[in-house]
Amino acid sequence: MAGREIIAIGGSAGSIEVIRQICRGLPADLKASVVVAVHVAPDSQNLLAGILDNGGPLPASTAVDAEPLQRGRIYVAPSDHHLVVEGRVLRLGRGPRENMARPAIDPLFRSAGVSAGPRAVGLLLSGLLNDGASGLADLKRCGGVTAVQSPLDAVEADMPRAALLASDVEHRASAADLAELLARLVSEPPGPALTPPSNVALEVAIAMGRPSDSAMMMEIADPVPLNCPGCGGTLSQVRRSPLRFRCQVGHGYTAEALAHEQEDSVDEAVRMASRVIGERIVLMEKMALDALQAGRTESAAAFEDRAQGYRRHAAILMAAALKR
Numbered sequence: 001m002a003g004r005e006i007i008a009i010g011g012s013a014g015s016i017e018v019i020r021q022i023c024r025g026l027p028a029d030l031k032a033s034v035v036v037a038v039h040v041a042p043d044s045q046n047l048l049a050g051i052l053d054n055g056g057p058l059p060a061s062t063a064v065d066a067e068p069l070q071r072g073r074i075y076v077a078p079s080d081h082h083l084v085v086e087g088r089v090l091r092l093g094r095g096p097r098e099n100m101a102r103p104a105i106d107p108l109f110r111s112a113g114v115s116a117g118p119r120a121v122g123l124l125l126s127g128l129l130n131d132g133a134s135g136l137a138d139l140k141r142c143g144g145v146t147a148v149q150s151p152l153d154a155v156e157a158d159m160p161r162a163a164l165l166a167s168d169v170e171h172r173a174s175a176a177d178l179a180e181l182l183a184r185l186v187s188e189p190p191g192p193a194l195t196p197p198s199n200v201a202l203e204v205a206i207a208m209g210r211p212s213d214s215a216m217m218m219e220i221a222d223p224v225p226l227n228c229p230g231c232g233g234t235l236s237q238v239r240r241s242p243l244r245f246r247c248q249v250g251h252g253y254t255a256e257a258l259a260h261e262q263e264d265s266v267d268e269a270v271r272m273a274s275r276v277i278g279e280r281i282v283l284m285e286k287m288a289l290d291a292l293q294a295g296r297t298e299s300a301a302a303f304e305d306r307a308q309g310y311r312r313h314a315a316i317l318m319a320a321a322l323k324r
Contacts, residue, residue, distance in 0.1 A: 004145070004186050005032045005071065006085060006120045008112040010105030010135070012039040012127025014155025016048065018175045019125065020055055023074060025179025028057035032121075032186045033069040035085060037077040037108040039101045039127065044079035052076065065092040077103035082207040084111035093208035096250035097230065099131040099257040106252070107207035109135030113142030114201050118190035120144035121182060126154035130162030130254050134242050137167035138203075141240075143194040145185055147171035149178065162256070166242040199240065206250045217248055229253075229261035274317050281310045 011019060015038060026034070038048060052060035052074055060074035063083050067075070067090045077083035081092040082103050091111075098104035105124065109132060112120040122139040124132040126149055140146050146169045151157035153174040163169055173181045199220045206212055221236030228235050228247035235245040235253075243255040253261065284307035291300035 002119070002190075003031055003188060004116075004119045004121050004190050006069070006112050006116045007032050007034045007123065007182055007186065008085070008108050008120060008139070009034065009036045009123045009125065010038070010108060010127075010132045010159075011036075011125035012101075012105075012129075012131065012156070012159060014126035015149075018149060018154075018178070019048075020052065021175050022179045022182065023052045023056040023058060023060065025183075026056065026058055027183055028072070030058060030072050030183065030186060033071055034058065034074040035063070035069075035077075035083065035090070035108060035112070036074065037083050037103045037105050039105075039131070040079050040103070042080040042102070046076070046078050049074070049076040063090045063092065065090070077108070079103075082107045084108060084204055084207060085115045086111065087115055091208060095207040095209040096252065098207065098252035099129060099254055100261065101131055104207070104252075105132035106135030106138075107204060109139045110200050111204045111207075113139035113144045114196040114204055116144065117193050117196065118143035118145070121147065121185050123147045123149075123178065123182065124160055124163045125149045126156045127159035128156050129158055129260060130166075130242070130256050132159050133162040133166040134238075134240070134244055134254065136163045136169065137242065138197075138200045138240070140167050140169075141194075141200065142196045143191055145170055145191075147173065147178075147181060147185070150174050162242070162254075203252075206246075206252075212246075212248055212250045214248055217246060221246055226258070229258070270317060274314060277310050277314045277317065281307050281314065284310065 046062045049060045049062040058074050062078050063075040069088045084091050084107050098106050109122045122136050136146050148160035148163050150172045151161040217236050221238045223236045226235040228251050230251040231249050233247040235247050238244050246252045284303045288300045288303035
C-alpha cells in the first residue's frame with residue numbers, strides 16, 4: 001500500500017533553523033512532497049527556498065501557482081501569498097490574511113487535509129500566538145496525521161502548545177528527532193480515506209480569494225457583537241474548535257490573535273482619548289481666564305469646575321494605561 005505523500009510544515013518565530021535541520025535530515029529518496037509555510041513580511045525576498053536547496057539532499061524552490069507536486073521536493077510559500085494544495089497541484093492565493101499573516105499556516109494544513117486526507121502529515125513548529133492550531137485540527141478531521149515540535153524544545157512555544165490544546169495531536173518530538181519522525185510517518189500505510197468536511201474546504205476557498213458574503217459565512221459561523229480589526233466588519237464565531245472568528249470579508253482570527261490585535265486598538269484609543277481630554281482642559285482653562293477677566297466670576301468658576309472634571313478623567317485614563 002502506498003504511504004503518505006504530502007508533508008505540510010508550518011512555523012513562525014524560531015522555526016527557520018528547525019526547518020533547516022529537518023531538511024538536512026530527510027532522506028534523498030523521500031517518497032513525499034514537502035510544503036512549507038513560514039510567517040514572513042509582505043516584502044520578504046523569499047530567501048528560504050535557496051537556503052534549504054543548498055542545505056540538504058532534497059531540491060527546494062519557492063512555490064509557483066499551478067505547479068505540479070513532485071515527490072522528493074521541497075516547496076516554500078512565497079511572501080504575501082497563501083500556499084494551498086489542490087489535488088497534486090500547488091496553488092497560490094491572495095485571500096484575506098489569517099491571524100494577521102499571509103502566508104498563513106492554517107490554509108496550508110486545511111488544504112493538505114482536504115486534498116490528501118490520510119496521506120497527509122501536518123507538522124507545526126515554533127512560533128508566537130496560535131496560527132496553525134485550527135488548521136492542524138482540520139487536517140486531523142480529514143484523516144491526516146499530526147505532529148508538533150515539543151514545546152519544551154521550541155524557541156517560542158505558543159504555537160505547538162496551542163495545537164496540543166486544540167486537538168489530539170498524535171506525535172511530538174524535539175527538533176533533532178523531527179526528520180526521522182517524518183521519514184517514518186511517510187513510510188507507514190495511511191489510514192482509511194474520509195470525506196473532507198465541507199466547512200473545511202470552504203475556508204480553503206476563502207484563502208484562495210473566493211469572495212465571501214453573509215450567506216457563505218452563515219454556513220460555518222454565527223455572528224457575534226465583535227468587530228474585525230482589519231476592516232471593521234462584524235465578526236462571526238466559527239462553529240468548529242478551537243475558538244476563532246471570521247468577518248464577511250474573510251479575515252480570520254483565533255481568539256488569541258484577535259485579543260492581540262485589540263490590544264493595539266485599545267492602546268490607540270487611550271492615547272486619542274488622553275489627547276482630546278488634554279485639549280479640553282486647556283480650552284476650559286482659557287475660557288475660565290477669559291470669563292474672569294471680563295468680570296463673569298460665576299462663569300469662570302463653572303469653566304474651572306469642568307476643567308477639574310476633565311483632569312479627573314485624565315487621571316483615570318493614565319492609571320488604566322499604566323496597568324496595561
